[in-house]
Amino acid sequence: MRRHHVTSRRSSQSQAADSDRVSLLISAVAKRTLQGSLEDEKAAMVLNPVISKLAGKLVVLASASPRRLEILRNAGLRFEVVPSWFKETLDKSLFKAPHEYAMETAKQKALEVARRMPFKHLKTPDIVIGADTIVAVDGMILEKPVDKHDAYRMLSSLSGKSHSVFTGVAIVLCHEKENDEVDYQLFDFYEETKVKFADLSENMLWEYINSGEPMDKAGGYGIQALGGMLVEYVHGDFLNVVGFPLNHFCKQLDLIYNHGAFSSEQETSPGSASHNGTHASPTILTQSSPNAPAQSSHSNGSSAKHNPSASQTHHTQSSPSASPVHKVKKNDGESEVGESSWTLVNSLSKHTDDRQAEVIDSENAALLMTSRGPAMELNVTEHEGGEPRKEDLQRITELMDGFKASKALFTASKMCVFDLLQSRPGLNAAQVAEEIKASVKGTECLLEACVSLGLLRSKERKCQKPVYENAGLASRFLLSDAPFSLQGYIQHCDKTVWPLFSHLEDAVREGSNQHEKAFGKKSKDVFQDTFYNSLDVKLRFMNAMHSIAKVTGKAVATAFDLSSFKTACDLGGCTGAMAYEFTKSYPGLSVTVFDLPAVVEMSEHFHPLRTDNRVSFVAGDFFKDDLPKADLYILARILHDWPDEKVHVLLSKVADACTPGCAVLIAETMLDGRTPYSALQSLNMLAQTEGTERTESQYADLLSKHGFGNTRVVHTTNFLDAFIGIKL
């Protein structure tokens, strides 16, 4: 499963081609590696038994990189994918050499997942693999570009020169002990490959950047796809450039499993494994309890040159049962939410017996329920005496308590706890209570609940009350002025969705929304009669749509390469937040936001600066009025509000406005993955609107009836999936 397929008319082809080429190239290289190895019987003996040693173990790839997944899958490894939440923000100036930075980042990625999984996944993995690829040129470290200009900066610094690609790899072995503690053993190494770029003309550079390929790749290029055309020669392991040094990895596994470096005992001698590569790095870290900081026998990443033996690290961490939920503390300040043992709405996926690689988690998973993946299945097994397992009890309790967690979040958000602690971190409960005008007792309970949910951190001080500060999740999503603030949506959930859900049983029995019971208003049209008929409800609803559009806008806008479209119309585009993301992504695009007069009259409140004159607003009813002319029609979170009959009315108006080559872009949560998020979202549509969420094929079917074909879908890891159809 991919985190993000970049597809586009041109770039979709290139992406499809990219993916094909990746497979082809990788299998070609893999074959070459294998053929080479087969000539050398000893090497073959080394490779295969190593991979087979891992059969039956829960192997986890702590990476969202589709290239790493493919390289390892092609090598025959069976594993699950749990992308790391570790932010790649280590201070580069602290590292003496670029590879030290890559190795440290790889290590942190792997350890973050290894530590999180016993809490989030019910299962402790056997092995976690982390990796980090960087490009080093002229004393600079280049990671993934943040935008096209950054890609330009990177690629022009590589033009005509030779540079090094380093991939740091960390292998963490997890040993569950009888007392419910987990030992972590770390083996890490790096690989360097030299790559020489041809001279790149400005035209070439921009053509390449506009293909969209550079954006998720270190140094801004993908050697396995279009970027291969920029390369004159490669010295070293090709797959290392693509993202994973397979050969070195296999050698490392061989050292671990066949030459005695592996040990489940705490007393493993660090020098017991011999090592034959120039880059293997021994590091010895020991961590004896969840609260103890990691101690390093040497400073970060400085070991590669000094100690030629394979490295081993032990970390020990108590499992949830050994440590009460609210006492589980952050170990090292690096993982943003890993300290929370709350797993209710995390998209957990039980690893199956035939452990297929599958993405089971993503960055925004935790409380915000954004990740995809198969729904969690309760793994209930009866033990001797019929006693239920503690993880089953934990999971069922979390499900029963889900509404309490939601309401704690809504309440803290409404009482401005997160805004307060952002401007004044380190307040104790009494001080917070005074500021939010609440009781000390109640505030203490609320703050502690937020700590247990991973939204706040608390610091205990000797003989004094604990003090509180925001955890990363709160700073990112829960402040009223954060770029990705979900405050507006949270307030909508509290004030609108919550009362509607209290009538869920009726919604299920009747198959219709519950506005009348929840709010005492009969509504023929939910939007006209309920959301937009009073100013405060309208503003709250617009705020909710605004915050979701800001969080999802970029992912939707860039899911496909839409640069060939010059005009777009965002139907039901509300405050224009999505439209602004589209114009930011496409300098040649103008977007008309088309929405009800009641909405358009308020939209300017959301963009006081109105800096982008490529976004304009037109008032009208898309079921009745003529639609503004455009090459591309955007329907983001619109169709799910309506039953098929009404969707057909709308799509036939869109189809009438389109000439061949025009497109419809639908952004919705598709039901295909059967994730808790999409399934619960569908229940939400039932209680709230006349509509429902749909599957990819249902959208394709609806569109095909109005003359749209060549449909493609991109599953972003954000809330929405993007679906495009071209007018034939």
Ligand SMILES: Cc1cn([C@@H]2O[C@H](COP(=O)(O)OP(=O)(O)OP(=O)(O)O)[C@@H](O)[C@H]2O)c(=O)[nH]c1=O
């Ligand atoms: C030079 C080069 C890099 N890459 C990709 O660049 C990403 C590096 O970023 P990272 O931080 O190491 O990994 P990530 O993609 O963010 O994933 P994660 O492991 O979750 O941090 C990885 O994807 C690599 O394949 C290519 O696909 N081709 C190339 O020629």
